[in-house]
Amino acid sequence: MSPAQAWRGFYAEDALLTFEGQQVQGRQAIEAKLRDLVS
Numbered sequence: 307m308s309p310a311q312a313w314r315g316f317y318a319e320d321a322l323l324t325f326e327g328q329q330v331q332g333r334q335a336i337e338a339k340l341r342d343l344v345s
Contacts (some may be wrong), residue, residue, distance in 0.1 A: 326328075330339045 330336050
């Protein structure tokens with residue numbers, strides 16, 4: 307299972323994630339950020 311799949315249940319489509327001072331809006335953007343972190 308990928309990190310993006312593991313996280314999918316934890317936020318809504320309009321979720322807002324703040325990571326290292328950078329705001330990431332939306333499920334697809336958050337999943338892309340998570341993939342970047344583990345690549």
